[in-house]
Amino acid sequence: MAADERLVKKAIKGDDSAFLQLIELYKIDLYKTALSFLRNEEEALEAVQEVTYRAYKNRKSVKEPSYFKTWLLRIMINYCNDQLKKQKRVILNDEILNMQGAAESHTKIELKDAMQGLDDRSREILTLKYFHELKIKEIAETLQCPEGTVKTWLNKALKALREKLEGNGGDLHV
Structure with a gap:
């Protein structure tokens, strides 16, 4: 089992330290995703904070530890799409x-x-x-x-x- 899968299992069980280590591991991917959608550094940073909160709140819903990164990116994409709809902005990479x-x-x-x-x-x-x-x-x-x-x-x-x-x-x- 990969080290990050062990961390995911600990995080799901309520280990805050493990969850923070996972966020640290994937924060660049989250930021890049947010930046590619929102096209604004401040909004991307805010998105990472919001998605971190949402992921923490819902961490027990992760069914497959090996897909934790995918799960995080899905939360980020959904958040960004919601923000874009609110702002009626169009993205371009x-x-x-x-x-x-x-x-x-x-x-x-x-x-x-x-x-x-x-x-x-x-x-x-x-x-x-x-x-x-x-x-x-x-x-x-x-x-x-x-x-x-x-x-x-x-x-x-x-x-x-x-x-x-x-x-x-x-x-x-x-």
């Missing part, structure tokens, strides 16, 4: 722009416009795949759905992004 090789500012603007036109799930899938570099299996665990569904959603998200870029006269290849 500069990292996705860079990974797609969009170096020129007009191309970045085209990609930003195209990303804004995507639904929440498509942006979420693209974020997990290209910003967090998660594998299909990991995305499926995070979103609690079959791998085939993730593949379908990813293909649809990429197709929708491609169509929006081509519709804007963009020459960016996704």
Whole structure:
């Protein structure tokens, strides 16, 4: 059994020290996730605090210790999506722009416009795949759905992004 799984089991049983060690272990991942969604350092830090509180409050609901990180990221994604809905803001990852090789500012603007036109799930899938570099299996665990569904959603998200870029006269290849 991995050391972090032992910590998870202790945390579930009420060991506050173990829970804090786990948060310390995953705080960078939580922060990166929040920052990629919220695009604001202060809001991302606030999100980490809120998600830490929510995770602490609900730590006994973790069923599988090996999926603790996935469970934490799911809480963060849900929190960020709720915040974005409240603020009616649209997310965009500069990292996705860079990974797609969009170096020129007009191309970045085209990609930003195209990303804004995507639904929440498509942006979420693209974020997990290209910003967090998660594998299909990991995305499926995070979103609690079959791998085939993730593949379908990813293909649809990429197709929708491609169509929006081509519709804007963009020459960016996704």
